[in-house]
Amino acid sequence: xxxxxxATILATPAFKNYQLDSAYDEMFTxxxxxxxxxxxxxxYLNQLSPEEVxxxxxxxxxxxxxxxxxxxxxxxxxxxxxIFPNDLVPRILLAEEWRKIELGLEQRxxxxxxxxxxxxxxxxxxxxxVVPREVVYSCxxxxxxxxxxxxxxxxxxxxxxxxxxxxxxxxxxxxxxNLRVPSGVSYMxxxxxxxxxxFPQLYQQYGVQPIEHYPRVLLxxxxxxxxxxxxxxxxxxxxxxxxxxxxxxxxxxxxxxGIELVEGRDLAVxxxxxxxxxTSGLQRIDVIYRxxxxxxxxxxAFRADSILGVPGLFxxxxxxxxxxxxxxxxxxxxxxxxxxxxxxxIKYYLGSDPIINNVDTYLxxxxxxxxxxxxxxxxxxxxxxxxxxGYGMLIGPHSTAEEREEFARRIQADPRxxxxxxxxxFSRAPCLLDDEFQSRHVDLRPYILYxxxxxxxxxxxxxxxxxxxxxxxxxxxxxxxxxTWVLNEPDVKQENN
Amino acid sequence: MLSRxxxxxxxxxxxxERANYTSRLIDVNFNLMLDESAPSSVNRWHRxxxxxxxxxxxxxxGDPYGFAHCLSxxxxxPSSIISCITSARENARQVREEISSDQWxxxxxxxxxxTQANLREMQQGPPTEFLQAVMEGVQLFQGASETTMLHGEGxxxxxxxxxxxxxxxxxxxxxxxTAEFWDTAAKHPEGHEYLExxxxxxxxxxxxxxxxxxxxxxxxxxxxxxxxxxxxFPHTVRFCIxxxxxxxxxxxxxxxxxxxxPLDRVSGRLKAMLCYADLNEVLETGVGAFLREIIRHCxxxxxxxxxxxxxxxxxxxxxx
Numbered sequence: 001x002x003x004x005x006x007a008t009i010l011a012t013p014a015f016k017n018y019q020l021d022s023a024y025d026e027m028f029t030x031x032x033x034x035x036x037x038x039x040x041x042x043x044y045l046n047q048l049s050p051e052e053v054x055x056x057x058x059x060x061x062x063x064x065x066x067x068x069x070x071x072x073x074x075x076x077x078x079x080x081x082x083i084f085p086n087d088l089v090p091r092i093l094l095a096e097e098w099r100k101i102e103l104g105l106e107q108r109x110x111x112x113x114x115x116x117x118x119x120x121x122x123x124x125x126x127x128x129x130v131v132p133r134e135v136v137y138s139c140x141x142x143x144x145x146x147x148x149x150x151x152x153x154x155x156x157x158x159x160x161x162x163x164x165x166x167x168x169x170x171x172x173x174x175x176x177x178n179l180r181v182p183s184g185v186s187y188m189x190x191x192x193x194x195x196x197x198x199f200p201q202l203y204q205q206y207g208v209q210p211i212e213h214y215p216r217v218l219l220x221x222x223x224x225x226x227x228x229x230x231x232x233x234x235x236x237x238x239x240x241x242x243x244x245x246x247x248x249x250x251x252x253x254x255x256x257x258g259i260e261l262v263e264g265r266d267l268a269v270x271x272x273x274x275x276x277x278x279t280s281g282l283q284r285i286d287v288i289y290r291x292x293x294x295x296x297x298x299x300x301a302f303r304a305d306s307i308l309g310v311p312g313l314f315x316x317x318x319x320x321x322x323x324x325x326x327x328x329x330x331x332x333x334x335x336x337x338x339x340x341x342x343x344x345x346i347k348y349y350l351g352s353d354p355i356i357n358n359v360d361t362y363l364x365x366x367x368x369x370x371x372x373x374x375x376x377x378x379x380x381x382x383x384x385x386x387x388x389x390g391y392g393m394l395i396g397p398h399s400t401a402e403e404r405e406e407f408a409r410r411i412q413a414d415p416r417x418x419x420x421x422x423x424x425x426f427s428r429a430p431c432l433l434d435d436e437f438q439s440r441h442v443d444l445r446p447y448i449l450y451x452x453x454x455x456x457x458x459x460x461x462x463x464x465x466x467x468x469x470x471x472x473x474x475x476x477x478x479x480x481x482x483x484t485w486v487l488n489e490p491d492v493k494q495e496n497n
Numbered sequence: 498m499l500s501r502x503x504x505x506x507x508x509x510x511x512x513x514e515r516a517n518y519t520s521r522l523i524d525v526n527f528n529l530m531l532d533e534s535a536p537s538s539v540n541r542w543h544r545x546x547x548x549x550x551x552x553x554x555x556x557x558x559g560d561p562y563g564f565a566h567c568l569s570x571x572x573x574x575p576s577s578i579i580s581c582i583t584s585a586r587e588n589a590r591q592v593r594e595e596i597s598s599d600q601w602x603x604x605x606x607x608x609x610x611x612t613q614a615n616l617r618e619m620q621q622g623p624p625t626e627f628l629q630a631v632m633e634g635v636q637l638f639q640g641a642s643e644t645t646m647l648h649g650e651g652x653x654x655x656x657x658x659x660x661x662x663x664x665x666x667x668x669x670x671x672x673x674x675t676a677e678f679w680d681t682a683a684k685h686p687e688g689h690e691y692l693e694x695x696x697x698x699x700x701x702x703x704x705x706x707x708x709x710x711x712x713x714x715x716x717x718x719x720x721x722x723x724x725x726x727x728x729x730f731p732h733t734v735r736f737c738i739x740x741x742x743x744x745x746x747x748x749x750x751x752x753x754x755x756x757x758x759p760l761d762r763v764s765g766r767l768k769a770m771l772c773y774a775d776l777n778e779v780l781e782t783g784v785g786a787f788l789r790e791i792i793r794h795c796x797x798x799x800x801x802x803x804x805x806x807x808x809x810x811x812x813x814x815x816x817x
Contacts, residue, residue, distance in 0.1 A: 068590070068605050241591075261593075263501065270811065279751070
């Protein structure tokens with residue numbers, strides 16, 4: 001009876017091009033039955049006329065444009081500012097699904113932080129042969145300058161965004177970790193704000209766990225990392241400037257936290273103390289939430305040609321006079337080749353098995369694995385270990401023979417620089433495209449904060465590969481986002497009712 | 498407040514004020530053009546160029562619509578309205594966290610509105626709707642600044658930018674007008690001459706306010722007195738300078754009252770020049786000289802602001 005009722009949803013004109021196959025669908029079971037927690041949403045959307053849906057979509061887009069919620073696309077003169085495409089259909093996660101993700105991420109982050117402290121100090125995990133030395137020392141993100149440096153509370157990774165995908169069996173796995181300067185959290189926050197305005201009744205009816213406290217928690221996390229003896233720390237957010245693709249986010253977070261948004265040219269270092277230039281003179285700075293890569297942060301310590309950074313900042317950091325979050329050198333732990341070792345890293349430091357699994361990964365420095373990958377390039381995904389943003393990637397099944405030859409050559413020339421994985425079938429979720437519902441591949445990037453404690457904000461950014469069939473969700477490559485609703489625990493919901 | 502932020506707020510505000518002023522200037526001139534012969538209208542467009550400081554890339558080619566189009570929408574012309582709004586928005590973008598969301602949204606909406614305006618329609622007649630949109634947009638922004646922004650240091654820098662720009666604009670306008678008309682001005686102008694003087698008042702949004710004070714009895718002397726020395730109307734030079742001085746006062750208070758003697762002296766002297774001036778004395782020394790003295794003081798104030806709050810050297814700050 002139920003399935004008959006819901007089969008009609010998929011039979012309606014709005015769903016006529018909806019693709020339902022072996023990929024996990026967030027809204028429908030393989031038989032085409034609406035999953036119970038999506039029923040209210042389906043009912044609601046169904047009662048809106050196509051014009052009304054269109055009107056609300058338009059109203060949301062205008063709201064994003066006028067608020068200037070845009071990102072910058074590199075390499076184009078015109079229209080360098082674009083709104084981040086936001087899909088109106090929320091992705092809904094059950095409290096129990098979320099609980100496992102939360103525990104799994106907490107475990108993962110704590111283990112990775114232990115790992116970073118270890119490799120920049122005694123290197124036990126290397127001495128014990130769990131992670132090969134050469135994988136660490138050959139990583140471009142490994143910073144010799146960090147050896148032996150003490151960081152506040154031993155916290156290296158303060159802000160983390162890990163990318164999860166859901167496989168055919170419904171299980172979430174980690175695809176990669178972003179431990180350097182993960183972005184996107186502002187889109188999570190603003191898309192929630194817009195959704196609450198566009199679908200107020202639906203939102204209330206569902207009982208969704210709030211995410212609005214993120215800026216406050218970020219601020220207290222940063223405060224907990226202040227250098228000793230600075231009880232009232234001055235905290236700033238360091239941005240590369242207005243031409244950076246994530247500038248909107250930097251400004252947004254600074255405003256939400258009530259801290260100064262500074263650029264390199266606003267800062268000066270004197271006697272290993274960092275100051276900012278204000279209209280009232282120089283003011284001392286204690287904690288820097290930096291959104292500039294290691295390479296560019298201090299031309300004296302790293303890339304000398306950087307004009308974004310602050311000369312002398314690294315010395316002030318080494319002297320313990322200022323905290324950088326995230327610490328320098330964290331990229332060694334989100335290197336895609338290091339990723340393959342994360343389950344072992346978790347086992348080594350915490351003695352437990354990973355709660356969220358990894359995706360099987362071929363290391364191309366291993367002869368047998370490399371031969372296998374080269375022979376099967378048309379089936380596999382190959383990624384450059386240091387790249388992000390969907391650049392430097394070969395998706396075997398969608399590639400041309402030329403591209404495969406090119407990658408084969410590159411792999412043989414520098415096997416350490418690449419890894420390969422099976423082509424995974426990401427889950428799909430319904431999106432409103434061209435006035436109808438179509439299914440598109442999605443991932444999930446939750447944000448984790450680590451200071452005096454670990455906080456995982458419920459939900460995260462669900463990124464959508466808006467092009468049909470595409471599995472690349474990065475905003476620079478035609479991706480969009482949708483709001484992610486983690487439902488309240490069932491008993492909490494009853495209390496509210 | 499960060500020095501760079503003060504710098505951006507100041508220029509954001511100046512550019513918006515300039516866009517507003519330029520829009521009004523074009524609007525008023527189109528309106529006057531309806532009532533007069535072609536030669537005197539050409540003369541007046543040339544005057545507009547001089548009032549704007551004869552900017553490069555802005556040339557009179559014989560066609561008022563083409564000229565207005567260039568001054569409104571030509572991105573290659575740095576004095577065009579669209580260039581001003583774009584620069585204001587770029588500055589606002591640099592300080593997104595400092596201004597309120599309402600301010601940003603008003604400015605951003607204005608930017609999107611005019612960059613997407615249908616340009617072909619504009620070619621065919623006076624760009625009245627475009628100019629209206631700019632003036633309204635700027636007013637909305639200024640309203641949002643009054644009501645939604647913390648009236649702290651940043652707000653005062655916005656006021657300094659707005660009123661310095663406005664004072665410079667009105668002074669330049671008076672300078673060009675008096676140089677051209679003063680010696681030949683009738684005591685009670687008639688006909689076209691009357692329209693010219695009303696045009697001057699309208700260019701400063703001051704026609705109604707003038708009538709409230711002096712009735713519709715238009716005389717050049719009263720207009721000069723009003724636009725220079727009137728205390729209560731926001732587009733007179735005196736009002737602007739008093740506002741700048743007040744805002745500077747507040748900025749210095751934010752510095753824990755570490756006062757700067759040169760800044761106090763220059764702004765105080767300029768204020769006194771206007772508060773205690775007598776029109777007859779001004780006329781005796783020469784209106785042009787008086788106006789240029791005002792402009793020189795305004796520029797000196799700007800230089801001092803930069804030296805004290807924005808462009809200081811790290812060594813001097815550590816020593817002090």
